[in-house]
Amino acid sequence: MRKLILPAIIAVGLGSAAPAMAYDTGDQISMQAALDVATDLGVMTVSHTQFAGDEWQIEGRDRTGRWMEVDVDARTGEVRNVDRGW
Numbered sequence: 001m002r003k004l005i006l007p008a009i010i011a012v013g014l015g016s017a018a019p020a021m022a023y024d025t026g027d028q029i030s031m032q033a034a035l036d037v038a039t040d041l042g043v044m045t046v047s048h049t050q051f052a053g054d055e056w057q058i059e060g061r062d063r064t065g066r067w068m069e070v071d072v073d074a075r076t077g078e079v080r081n082v083d084r085g086w
Helices: 004-017 031-040
Strands: 045-051 055-061 068-073 078-085
Touching: 031 045, 031 055, 031 068
Parallel strands: none
Antiparallel strands: 045 055, 055 068, 068 078
């Protein structure tokens, strides 16, 4: 019985998790479009995404596991900045 308690708690927790809601950005690019830009630059695993007024800030790790952050212009989809952990 004890072996079933932890998996049951995890299953309930995962089942009650609400999906992330995207911001209403009007004529700006979507979060998914910004994630696509970051993925094209090498972000393989996303750990944090934030809409900061006029840009999407996407943090994650590249294929070698190094941290990186990509800032994407929210209107044009152009890359503003790329920071990589060395």
